[in-house]
Amino acid sequence: MRRRKWLVLAKNAYLIRTSSFGSLRYAVPFLIGVPVMVAMFVVVPWAAGFFMDELELFFLSSAAVTFIQIILFTMFILFFTFPISFSLNSGQEEHYEILLSAPLEPKDVILGKFVGDMPFYSVGVIAASSFFVALMIPLGLGAVQAFMVIGIFLLTFFSALWIGVVIAAMIRSKIGSSARGKDVGKAISMTVALPMVGLMYAIMSGKVYNALLASGSRGPLAFALDLLPSSWGADVVISFALNPGGVSNMSLEEPLRFAAMIVFFVGVLWAGTKLANRAYSLESQSFSSNLARPEGQFYRAVRAVSGGGSFGSLVVSVFKDYGRRLENISKAVYVVGLVALVTIFFGGTEDMYGGLVMLLFLLPFLAGFIVGEVTVRGKDNLFIYRKAPRGETRLVRARIMQSAIVIVPLAVVSTAISLTSVAGLDTAYAVIMVTYVIALSLSLVVFSLGLFLMFPVFSEKPADMMGNIMVLSVFIMGCFFATLFLSLFGEVAGWLLILLLTSVAGAVTLALGVRNLITME
C-alpha cells in the first residue's frame, strides 16, 4: 500500500519541532493550548476586573487609541507576516538529498511541512487571538462568538500562510538556480512581505477600505479587497464587538461569512497543492561559487572601530559572514521599512511618544535578527571558539561589537523616520530621543545575545529564531505595561525604568548565556 507521503513528512516536521518535549511531544498542543484557554476565559477577564479602574482610565485616555492600534499592529506583524516571509525564506531546508532520493512529489514536501507546522503555529495564533477575545469578554462576548473569533484568526492565518508557502515555492524555482540566486530569493522574500503588510494592515484598519467606500463608486479595487478573507473576518469580529451575546444574537450573515472562510481555505489548499506540483521542482539547485571581494573602506573602518589587532580581525570575519548574507540586510530593511509604514499610518498624531512606543516594539525584532545569527552556524562552529584560548569571551565580545556596529545606525535612522511625524520638533528633544534609542538597542543586543546563547538556535530556519525574539518582545511589552500601571508612562522616569530593566535583564541573561556556552556539549 502506498502511504500518504505528505502525512509522513508532516509527522516528521512535527517531531522535529517538538523534539525538546521528549515523550510528551504528542501532548504539546494540549499542554500549551489548555492553559491558554484557561487564561483567556478565566485569568485575563479576572485580572482585567482587578485593574478595571486603570483599564477604563487607559481606554478613555486620548493616547490609548494610538497605543492599542500600535500594539495590535505589532501583534499582527508577529503572528501574520513573519511566518509568511519565513516560509518564503526557508526554502532550502527542503533540499535534503535524503528527500530527493526518496520517491516523493513536490506537493508532498510542501504540504507535509505545512501540515506538520500547523499545531505549532496554531498555539501562537490561538494565544494571540485569545488576547483579543479576552479584551472583548468584558463587553459580553458569548462563548460561540469567542470560538468563532479564534477560528477566524486561525483561518485567516493559515490561508495567508499557505498562499505564502506556494508563492515562495514558485519564486524559488524561478530564481534559486545559483548561490547568489538563493540569497536573492531570501532577500526578496523579506521585502516582498513589506508591501503585503502595508496592504493587509490597511484593510484591517479599514483606512483604505473606508477611503474606497467614501470615494463613492465601488470600483474593482474595493471589490478585490472584499474578496480577501481577512476583510470578511474583520467584519465578523467587528459585528461581534458591536452585538455581543449568545447564538440567538447572531444574524445569518456571520456564520455565512465564517463558512465562506472555511471554503476559501480548503479551496486555496487544494489549488495550492495542484500548483505546487507543477511549479516546484525538487531538484537540488546547482550553485556557482562567489568570489570574496577585496576588503574595502567599510571593513577597514570596522577593523579600525574594533581597535585592530586580532580582535579587529575577528569582528571583521564575523561581520563578513553576516553581511554577505543578503537576507540579513533585507531583515534590517524590513524593520526600518515597518517603522516607515507605521509612521505613515499613524503619523501626524501630534503625540511625542507614539514613535517611541513603536520603536519599543520593533527594536527587539531588530536586535534579535542581528544577534540571532550567533548560533545558526551550528554547534561545531561554536566549538571552533571553544577550542581557541579564551575563545568564548572573544566570541561574545566580537558579536556585541559587530551587532553594535549594525544596530546603532539603524536605530538612528528609525528614530529619525519616526520623528518626522512629530509636529514642531525641537533639536534637544530629538537628540535625547536618539540617544535613548541607541542605549536601548545596545541593551537589547546584550539581552538577545544572552538569550541566544542560553537557548541556542542551531538552524537557519527563521521560525526557530522566533522563540527568543518573542521572549524579548514580551519582556519589553511587560516593561511597557509596568510603566502604564505605575502611572509612569510618558514620564522620564518611566522611560528610564524600561532602559534599566532591559539592561539588568540583559546583564543577567548574558552571564547565564556565557555559562551555557562554556558548558554546552
Add this chain to the structure above:
Amino acid sequence: MSKVMISTKQLSKSYGKSGRVIALDRLNLDVYEGETFGLLGPNGAGKTTTVRLLNCIVKPTGGSATVGGYDLIEDSIEIKRITGLLAESPGLYEKLSAREFLEFMGALYDVPSDMLSDRADKLLRLFGLHSRRNHLLEGYSRGMKQKVLIAAALIHDPPLLFFDEPTSTLDPSAALMVKDMMKGLAENAGKTIVVCSHILPIVEELCDRIGIINRGKLVAIGTLDELLERTGKDTLEKAYIDITGAVQQKELLSWRELRSAKT
C-alpha cells in the same frame, strides 16, 4: 624515554543528565613527545570524545589529565594554545573565503598579522588552493573544505596536533599528501600527533603506537608489532577485528528473511 606529552588518569566522560551514555570509561593513556599516536575503534567508541576532552572542548566527568604538562581543568587556556585540532565535523563560516577563514583562525590564536598572511598563503599553496583562495567556502567541495580546515589547524603552528579522521573525504593524492605531511610534521618538525582514523593502512604506516578503544574502554595499546603479536594475526585489520569483534557472516542478510518468507 622521552617526555610525556599527554597523560590521562581514569579520564571519563558521560553524556546526559544521569550519565546514561558512557562515552569514555576510565582512560589511562600516556602519549610521548614527538610520537605519532593512532586511535582506532568502532563508530561511537569514544575517539572523538577523547579528542574533545584533551582539547578542553568538553569537560571530563571523572579522572584527570595533563596535556603538555598543563592540567586539563586548571590550565585549559594554555592547553588550547599549544594544541591544534582538525575536528571531525567542523563548522566553518561558509561566507568567508579560504584566505579569510585562515585569517579568522589565526586571529583566534593571536598569530601576529604579518606572519599570519605569509603562513596562510604558503599553506594554501601547499594544498593547491591558492588559485581559489578568494572564493567563498560555500562553493568548495567537501575535500577542499577539509584541506582548508587542516591548514587552519596548523595556522598557529602548535607543538601538539589532533587529527580526527583527516583523510576520510580526501582524494587519493590529497590523502597521500596529508599523510606525508603528518609524517613530515612528526619527523622533521618534532610535532606530537594524535590521529583518529578508520583507514588502517595510514595508521599502520604513520603511527608509532596504536590504541584501540571499544565502547569507551581502551582495550589494546602498543606498537603495531606488539598488537600483531598479542593477537597472533598478520595484519592490523585482522588484529583490529580480533580485538573489537566483527559481524558474523550469517547475520549479514538476516534482515531480509521475514520478507522473503512471505513472498
